[in-house]
Amino acid sequence: MSLLEVKDLTVEFHTDEGIVRAVDKISFSLEEGEILGVVGESGSGKSVSSLAVMGLLPRPPAKVSGQINFQGKNLLEVSGREIRAIRGKEISMIFQDPFTSLNPYLRISTQMMEVLEVHSQMSKAEARRRCIEVLTQLGVPEPEIRFNSFPHQLSGGLKQRIMIAMSLLLQPKILIADEPTTALDVTIQAQILELLKDINKRCGTAIIMITHDLGVVAGLCDRVQVMYGGRLAEKGTYEDIFYRPHHPYTQGLLDSIPSLEIEPGARLRPIPGSPPDLSALGDFCAFAPRCPRAQDICRQKRPLQTQVEGIHGFECYFPLREMKERGHGTQGQKA
Amino acid sequence: MSAELLQVEDLKVHFPVVRGGLFKKEKKVVHAVDGVSFAMEAGKTLGLVGESGCGKSTTGRAITRLIKATAGKVSFDSQNVIEFKRSQLLAFRRTCQMVFQNPYSSLDPRMTISSILSEPLNALTNLSRKEKLERVQQLMKEVNLNPKFLNRYPHEFSGGQRQRINIARALSVYPKLIVADEPVSALDVSIQAQIINLLQDLQAKYQMAYLFIAHDLSVVKTLSHRVAVMYLGKIVELGDTRTLYGDPRHPYTQALMSAVPLHDPEKERKRKRIVLTGEIPSPINLPKGCRFHPRCPIATDRCRVEEPALKKANNGSFVACHYADENKNKII
Numbered sequence: 001m002s003l004l005e006v007k008d009l010t011v012e013f014h015t016d017e018g019i020v021r022a023v024d025k026i027s028f029s030l031e032e033g034e035i036l037g038v039v040g041e042s043g044s045g046k047s048v049s050s051l052a053v054m055g056l057l058p059r060p061p062a063k064v065s066g067q068i069n070f071q072g073k074n075l076l077e078v079s080g081r082e083i084r085a086i087r088g089k090e091i092s093m094i095f096q097d098p099f100t101s102l103n104p105y106l107r108i109s110t111q112m113m114e115v116l117e118v119h120s121q122m123s124k125a126e127a128r129r130r131c132i133e134v135l136t137q138l139g140v141p142e143p144e145i146r147f148n149s150f151p152h153q154l155s156g157g158l159k160q161r162i163m164i165a166m167s168l169l170l171q172p173k174i175l176i177a178d179e180p181t182t183a184l185d186v187t188i189q190a191q192i193l194e195l196l197k198d199i200n201k202r203c204g205t206a207i208i209m210i211t212h213d214l215g216v217v218a219g220l221c222d223r224v225q226v227m228y229g230g231r232l233a234e235k236g237t238y239e240d241i242f243y244r245p246h247h248p249y250t251q252g253l254l255d256s257i258p259s260l261e262i263e264p265g266a267r268l269r270p271i272p273g274s275p276p277d278l279s280a281l282g283d284f285c286a287f288a289p290r291c292p293r294a295q296d297i298c299r300q301k302r303p304l305q306t307q308v309e310g311i312h313g314f315e316c317y318f319p320l321r322e323m324k325e326r327g328h329g330t331q332g333q334k335a
Numbered sequence: 336m337s338a339e340l341l342q343v344e345d346l347k348v349h350f351p352v353v354r355g356g357l358f359k360k361e362k363k364v365v366h367a368v369d370g371v372s373f374a375m376e377a378g379k380t381l382g383l384v385g386e387s388g389c390g391k392s393t394t395g396r397a398i399t400r401l402i403k404a405t406a407g408k409v410s411f412d413s414q415n416v417i418e419f420k421r422s423q424l425l426a427f428r429r430t431c432q433m434v435f436q437n438p439y440s441s442l443d444p445r446m447t448i449s450s451i452l453s454e455p456l457n458a459l460t461n462l463s464r465k466e467k468l469e470r471v472q473q474l475m476k477e478v479n480l481n482p483k484f485l486n487r488y489p490h491e492f493s494g495g496q497r498q499r500i501n502i503a504r505a506l507s508v509y510p511k512l513i514v515a516d517e518p519v520s521a522l523d524v525s526i527q528a529q530i531i532n533l534l535q536d537l538q539a540k541y542q543m544a545y546l547f548i549a550h551d552l553s554v555v556k557t558l559s560h561r562v563a564v565m566y567l568g569k570i571v572e573l574g575d576t577r578t579l580y581g582d583p584r585h586p587y588t589q590a591l592m593s594a595v596p597l598h599d600p601e602k603e604r605k606r607k608r609i610v611l612t613g614e615i616p617s618p619i620n621l622p623k624g625c626r627f628h629p630r631c632p633i634a635t636d637r638c639r640v641e642e643p644a645l646k647k648a649n650n651g652s653f654v655a656c657h658y659a660d661e662n663k664n665k666i667i
Contacts, residue, residue, distance in 0.1 A: 185386035190594035215596030219603040256528035259598035270528035
């Protein structure tokens with residue numbers, strides 16, 4: 001059984017401009033000890049879907065439906081008390097901006113110890129020892145001094161390390177990392193990515209890595225899902241996504257983003273147009289207006305997830321590669 | 336080699352900071368840009384890369400006179416931009432324009448696109464009303480926006496479209512140089528390529544030079560003819576793009592490149608990474624000798640005492656390292 005299983009997750013926000021469907025019926029699972037990459041642009045629903053998993057979306061205004069199964073429970077149905085016991089202990093999260101996610105008025109020690117006070121029966125001395133132990137493991141220099149500092153005394157990279165340390169205090173099963181390196185410089189990003197890899201290997205923590213950077217995914221993740229307009233455009237192993245993409249959006253992303261190996265002066269192949277307006281998205285393919293392969297059906301009806309092989313699947317009527325006949329999914333192109 | 340458009344010599348920008356209490360004031364100086372020299376060639380792009388706080392944006396702002404340089408010279412048409420009076424500065428603005436990072440805050444929300452684009456024309460040219468309107472419509476076409484949107488306001492446009500408007504504004508006087516400070520980093524990944532291509536097209540058409548300031552090494556590589564890498568207020572390596580990326584000689588350039596993840600999973604997973612330890616030192620208390628020595632994997636006693644000058648290495652790049660000729664390290 002999977003560690004986490006998300007089925008038909010939908011998140012809607014009721015706004016003055018109408019209903020915004022930020023996440024639109026997505027299903028995925030997370031296995032024990034794996035690193036899952038979630039790639040997408042702003043507004044693709046990658047952050048909102050993980051906030052839903054964490055039970056961090058205020059309801060209302062958010063309307064969340066579907067299932068999020070974790071340890072035999074549907075997290076959407078459990079009480080506030082139960083989800084608070086899971087959040088931070090079993091599933092924890094680190095955020096993009098280490099500058100705003102720590103409270104500037106409180107010492108690191110207060111903020112870290114709070115986690116243990118809420119979730120465990122440790123004595124103050126034990127809690128302190130545990131905090132310093134985790135900080136040491138994460139390579140924070142002079143952990144005792146940092147432990148007693150205020151956030152403004154630390155650099156961005158160090159703050160992100162503290163955030164990671166805080167999320168690991170109780171050895172969670174799942175760590176959700178929402179763009180943890182986007183606000184950091186590349187050399188610091190490299191350090192943090194190494195750290196996450198190491199945590200995954202050493203403690204077996206499963207990681208959901210949310211990012212817009214394909215490079216981060218390339219080196220780190222076992223499986224990848226590409227999100228667009230609140231939907232799962234494509235999902236598969238990292239090899240499926242990078243070497244055998246089926247969805248035109250995945251291919252578009254791979255073609256349009258320059259890598260370090262690009263020839264100077266080369267022409268990029270951009271995806272025309274701009275990302276969709278989620279409040280005006282109809283029940284058709286979200287990528288159709290920008291897609292070079294789109295035909296009438298794409299603008300009329302949303303394609304269903306089609307399975308290629310193993311876990312590789314996509315939502316498209318006209319994939320870039322021929323599929324084997326037997327691999328057809330629930331609906332396929334005959335619709 | 337093409338003609339030199341602009342020459343920067345030993346540019347310094349220092350910001351004084353006052354620390355301490357009422358009676359024990361301590362005057363200190365942030366060495367944001369600390370002796371930078373380079374030349375801009377007409378019609379070519381010079382990429383300026385580095386991590387946050389290295390002084391790349393400050394360099395761009397000092398050249399365009401948005402902030403005052405502490406010392407140094409920026410030669411343009413055999414005159415020094417740093418000492419320009421107001422009238423000379425206006426003339427200079429006709430040849431040098433800027434594009435900023437944030438497409439949301441760099442356009443006045445209360446002005447229509449038409450007035451945003453005519454503002455530089457009003458200030459810097461003697462065009463008639465009709466000519467201005469024609470120019471503004473022409474500009475919209477240049478950046479692939481529909482001229483019928485001219486009377487709209489910035490909030491009606493997406494980030495990518497706003498950045499096109501910013502570029503159109505910079506282009507309005509057809510300058511010889513555009514200083515672009517992180518023009519694509521606030522945009523969505525699928526939009527970045529559109530803007531990069533637009534910048535390339537406009538350069539080919541109007542032979543403008545770009546000073547392209549960015550932290551993203553891949554984007555800089557795509558656009559630049561030459562690249563300068565900055566660290567703590569100084570250029571540590573400057574060279575032709577192909578040489579700099581193919582044969583980087585400064586240990587910082589090498590570490591920076593090896594930190595950028597490749598987009599090919601197989602290569603990325605096999606790759607050896609030079610991981611820098613520690614953090615960038617404070618630009619207030621600079622390390623003695625070479626500024627990079629506290630984090631440098633190949634530092635020797637000499638580096639702790641003697642600051643290396645930016646000299647030509649045996650591969651043609653200019654490198655500020657005592658060991659530039661030996662320190663070969665294939666990164667990509």
